[in-house]
Amino acid sequence: MPFSVPSATKTPGYYEPAASAKQTAYYAPKDSQPFSTTTTEASPLGRPLEQTQSGQAWTGHTTRLSYASNTATEVRHWQGFDGTQFYPEGQLTKEISLDPDNRRTEVFKDQLGRVVLQRKVVASGAGWVLTIPILSTPMPATCSWSSRPRPSRY
Known part of the structure; x- marks a missing residue:
């Protein structure tokens, strides 16, 4: 210093x-x-614990961290607008942190290290605030877009 x-x-x-x-x-x-x-x-990972x-x-006033993996029905696997599927058990890493005020945050990452879900406990402790990033995959080379307007159904 x-x-x-x-x-x-x-x-x-x-x-x-x-x-x-x-x-x-x-x-x-x-x-x-x-x-x-x-x-x-x-x-060998040397991950921080405190x-x-x-x-x-x-x-x-410390920040405490712990590590785990997801359970079978813990994180929804969104494909389009369908949120009925879940990530299989153990497929995501889970980082749990407790800040100095004991507010809990859980971050789930996939095998590429991308954040799939971040959730924080609401101040009253009555629920969670979820942040779900949109992960896009590269579009295939055969995909094309049209600039023509789509016909209306109504």
Whole structure:
């Protein structure tokens, strides 16, 4: 984290032998925690499990993350306007986060890492707010569009 160097005679890129101690002394009167922390899981993926923000005011207010996969009837697979099908169990990854105010957010991603569904608990806890992005697939090369107006049915 940067901090001011009192001497104007030092050139940019100057090596400061006691930089860590000077940095702590610089921030001590202002804030005892001038950095954020991240706790990661003990796996090769190294996904974050808990994050804190910088600043003494945020001590004890962490964002907690957990990971799972979808269940058989948890996420609808929209094809056109038909939402009667569901993604098969275990096909999507599910990231659950609890912010410092314990508001829950769930993000479902497909195998390509695209967000399929994001849902957040409503402030009253009575339901969910859903965000469903529209994922388009490339159109086949044989597809063509007509600029002629379609006849009306009425």
